[in-house]
Amino acid sequence: xxxxxxxxxxxxxxxxxxxxxxxxxxxxxxxxxxxxxxxxxxxxxxxxxxxxxxxxxxxxxxxxxxxxxxxxxxxxxxxxxxxxxxxxxxxxxxxxxxxxxxxxxxxxxxxxxxxxxxxxxxxxxxxxxxxxxxxxxxxxxxxxxxxxxxxxxxxxxxxxxxxxxxxxxxxxxxxxxxxxxxxxxxxxxxxxxxxxxxxxxxxxxxxxxxxxxxxxxxxxxxxxxxxxxx
Ligand code: ATP
Ligand code: MG
Numbered sequence: 001x002x003x004x005x006x007x008x009x010x011x012x013x014x015x016x017x018x019x020x021x022x023x024x025x026x027x028x029x030x031x032x033x034x035x036x037x038x039x040x041x042x043x044x045x046x047x048x049x050x051x052x053x054x055x056x057x058x059x060x061x062x063x064x065x066x067x068x069x070x071x072x073x074x075x076x077x078x079x080x081x082x083x084x085x086x087x088x089x090x091x092x093x094x095x096x097x098x099x100x101x102x103x104x105x106x107x108x109x110x111x112x113x114x115x116x117x118x119x120x121x122x123x124x125x126x127x128x129x130x131x132x133x134x135x136x137x138x139x140x141x142x143x144x145x146x147x148x149x150x151x152x153x154x155x156x157x158x159x160x161x162x163x164x165x166x167x168x169x170x171x172x173x174x175x176x177x178x179x180x181x182x183x184x185x186x187x188x189x190x191x192x193x194x195x196x197x198x199x200x201x202x203x204x205x206x207x208x209x210x211x212x213x214x215x216x217x218x219x220x221x222x223x224x225x226x227x228x229x230x
């Protein structure tokens with residue numbers, strides 16, 4: 001049994017580069033308290049997706065420290081860490097198999113009821129239940145027969161089924177129809193209670209609901225504040 005984290009995330013003077021030429025993050029420092037809802041904003045290419053990928057340790061940083069509940073991220077078992085910090089990426093691709101197995105992955109402790117519950121919570125049930133085979137619908141072409149927003153909703157359901165302490169959403173930049181956008185907004189409200197919620201926001205409506213907004217500019221923190229302050 002793995003101890004549940006509280007969901008405090010701190011970056012201390014983090015420097016990161018994908019190669020050995022260009023720093024993508026430069027001296028980035030911020031602290032997110034457990035249970036807070038935080039929005040990251042900034043121009044395309046400023047480093048937002050990079051920051052969140054570091055939270056689940058998809059890469060190791062070159063300089064500085066990333067602390068989860070005050071403990072260096074490198075000290076966590078990677079599998080345990082990723083069960084507790086669920087990330088829904090900007091461009092989601094699904095696996096071959098049906099919708100159910102895309103939500104459950106290989107976690108046999110997640111029942112069919114859990115899957116339906118998770119889908120309801122993230123408002124993915126409407127579109128899934130309109131499919132001919134509902135939760136048994138086969139996923140083709142890595143999910144490309146669904147819209148970008150629908151793929152994100154399935155990925156959301158997967159994230160929520162694992163009941164993570166930290167939930168991270170990189171909002172899709174692709175065009176999302178109004179109905180799916182509303183489902184995503186409602187989903188965020190449904191799941192943010194009691195857990196740290198981090199959103200890379202491209203929509204003003206998402207930003208308004210955040211406790212704190214962090215503005216990124218060319219790999220650096222430009223400002224941190226509330227919607228009213230900024
Ligand atoms: P957007 O709003 O367009 O999603 P972003 O703020 O999320 O942008 P990042 O994706 O974090 O920006 O990219 C920051 C910089 O790092 C960019 O210059 C990008 O080209 C580069 N970059 C991102 N991912 C990789 C990668 N896997 N390998 C090499 N460089 C990368
Ligand atoms: Mg991005």
